[in-house]
Amino acid sequence: MPSEVTEGKIARFSRSLTRLEEAASYAKSRYQTDVYQEANRLLETEEGLEVLYQYAHRLDDAGVFQDGPWEDASKLQAPLVAGSLQAKGLPYVIEMLSDLRMLAIAEGKMNHPKVSQEMAMDFLNEVMALNLDLLFPDASEASRIEKKENTVEAQRLFRFISQYLSSSALSETLIYEIERLTAQRPITVKRTVSMIRMAKEMLKTETSGTQAEVLEQYIASIEGPSQLSSDHSLPNDYRKQLMALSTEELRKESEALGISMRKTGLCSPQHSVLARFLSRKSPHLLPVLLQLTSKGKANLEEHAELVHQLIKVALFPSTCQSVYGLALLLERGVLSASPVMPGLRRLIELDIRPEVRSALFKTVGEGEGLTANSILLAGVISVLGQPLGVGQGLNPTCQAARGISLWAQHAPGYLLEIIPRAARDGDIDMVFEGVQIHSKDLHGGLAPDLHPELDPVSLVLVPHLDRIYSEMMSRVALRGEDGHRWVNPAFYGDWVQKGFSTVIEPITGSVTDYPGFVRLFYATHHPEYNDDYELIYPNPVGIFITNVHGKMLGFHAVSIQRIAKSPDGEYRVYFYNPNNDGSQNWGQGIESTVMDHGELPGESSLPFDEFTSRLYAFHYNPYEQGDAYAVEAENVSNVKSMALDSWGQEYTWISK
């Protein structure tokens, strides 16, 4: 099947490129197709990339990318490369050529007015870091099972590019990506783990000092952070080894595993084995493994019996991440809330419905001998320990994820009430304006086919919550006002404030009095204008999601967690973003960060004004308003111009 490069093919490509070069700028599209066709013929061959790369410095000026999505090299995004390469037909060819162009820039073979050599190199490094599964094939099970389009060609491309990249820059990017992911402390760590596995593949071929050390630490955190756990990675094997340890050795082992877990938020199967072992044989060492503070220790002591029970029922090699969840749960003191203990105990013996059971089983490997209750309980431990680690996965269910996160923070008893309802009864009911709404009576919702890559609690709850939220929204759809005003307090609970303001006038769909909206948000949320009222409960707000070019993509639900000064003294909004990756680029230089700006694990943050510019609706306490008039006009107009030039393009503006 792989054809060969022939002189004829090269000549034809060269001719087609020359014709395109000679064409007037308006007529490029007439000649682009031939270039793509001939390039494609070369790409089918082994040496085609080498040949095409000889021409790569001419592609941009010739107009190969003109008038299409790849036109402006400075606007390209590394995360989109893989998708284009896997698309059928044209996008794949153009992406290949575009990456060769980027390589030509990086190698100094051509100058680009907007992309410097360093920028091109960074871009390629990021592409490589994000696509290590293609650079090191067979490393991931997923890539083996899901056969994708153009895999061979894409692998060829990455191998080709990697010859030109320095391995240290590549591992640096990779380290940064892993750091960024782990900083958010997500409950589901599949992506992090697969990146670390890639790093391991990479280390097989090259090693470079400090970076290798850092990567090795990450690898150890999921494969065994201590000598013993790393030498004996099979759980059974490891367990036997533990029995032979002296108390002091056991303490050291616990400490090694505990420190690693606290540092990365990642657990190895050995963590669960050790937790079970300690729980039975040396409970006094549990605080060492969990690296508890005095508060955590006090909690453990107070609820020792229940904790031992939880460990016994829920912590297994395939649910090992919940060891970390347990540590944080104890730190948070969740067990002291009176409904939590009976709520957790109920889950152990809960009669789980067959369809829920099978959904839960799918989250772990086969042959583990786990019960669905164990999986669910492990999930609950994680959610209660890491409320900001809840993610919506690949589902459009931001509202449901936000609810789970909010209840895990402030109403664990309620959460433990609805989980059994859903898992046992297949129903959740809520009262909305005096009417009882049962999820079992509803169809549809935003995600009728839920993507299953979710934590166990979300798997159980989201289908119900999603339908109820949709039902509430459709009940108020015709009221001529944004329905979130009524739905959010009813859905999330009474800690959502009753005051509500929105940018869009729902009947006309236009923007009215934007400056007023901005001032009200400042006056109710910004510490300098709101009379120092602190945000007590997360505030569910609606934002416009925009892409890197500031173009509006749609609406999204996040929760403001707190507003505070960052370490370098600027006011930032710290918020919970149900997307699994909270660091995002929204255009106009607005990039939400997940670390280094004072974020707690799981929080995203933005400067106050930048966040405001993407806001479309928020709740506030009408009795806690500060001085709207005091907000500087300059701040307001700055926010407005960011809004106008991004999502504002899609709306008619009536306000001044």
Add this chain to the structure above:
Amino acid sequence: MELDQLEMNQTLQESQPEGRTIPYLTALIGWSLPAIEACDKLNRPFVVVGPPDFKEYAEKHDITFVGWEFDRLNEGSDKLYKQLKALGAEVAVPLYEECVEWAGALNSRFREEPRLFNRSLLLRDKGMMKRKAQMAGIKVGVFEEARDKEDVKRFLKRVNDALLKVDGDKYEPIHCKPLDKAGSVGHRAIDNPADIEALTDTDFPLLMESHLDGQEFSCEVFVHNGKIQFLNITEYVKLGYSNFVPPSPSLEARRPIIRKAIEQLIEAFEIENGVIHPEYFVMPDGTLHFGEVAARVPGGHIFDLIERAYGFSAYEAQILCSDPNTTEEELRKFFPGEDEAQGYAGCLMVHPHVNFIEELNIPEELENHDFFEKHDMFTPPQGKVAERVGFGNHYGTIFFFGDDSAEITRLLVDYEKYDFYL
């Protein structure tokens, strides 16, 4: 006398101070990149009149552009004329079917010849066109305009009565098509009274014709001041799917008769400048039946094939011929002899045989054939196949070039059945 006037014009132009060879603009009616390119290559200043959607693109590439909705009947043609006149336009070149009467209207104003507009309307009403041809003694099939389903039923019956069909015989089909659409858009063959029920009110009025047998071909005739400057004959292998230029020797042998027929057509329709694209059927006995005629760029990539076979740009030819001021000398220099084709250029328009495309399948034998030039097919990212309108939206085209018309025909016939899309 006309020549005298021409020379007068020439001297007038040369005395103008701008120092450009042709100081007036050519107005391209319709958005067509190859036509824009052709005008550019001829060094003729131009303005494009096209759908407003193209404004942004035109501005980006510094193309003088006037946005215009051709579909909307309006009284604004005067406004368009004044706008173009102010820009200095004096010639309008129609590129698409819907643009023909607009170009006619503009040219009649530019040259102050009101009848130019009426002549262009003749080309836009297939009923009027056929009647005119018939009155001029050109052989056409039996035709009628229909206003409703009853008319169609009656026509189908009468045609088949005339063919002496009795009850139980299979009917000969009649053809129905909109009066003013390009080529085969909206065309349907009806051989069963039940098919008539499928017509809707929006299909009327329409033109009905009896079925013509025989080999179909088209001509692309470049006419200047009423004279044929170049006659291209395109042989249809399968209407709407494949054709090639110049025709095979057996059809080429009929060129003298064909030329005569064209001359008759030009006279009847009083065509002076531009390109016409008539379609004919050759009966087994050698007589020609006239199908229809258009005055625009033909479909089926025919202009590309002409360029490949004869080496001149048909778009440039059209622009040159559309301008009455072009000199005989220029034209003689431009056109090669009609017998000077460098080979046969053919193309196959591919339409998927499936409703959902999984992948593209281009056979090695095709790519390796000496006659294979290129194709423009990629696997579409979105697999659902669109419904076909006329012969317009084919998914891709394969181009051939070679010295043997029989081999070209074989390739076009064979690959027409090939499943390029799976």
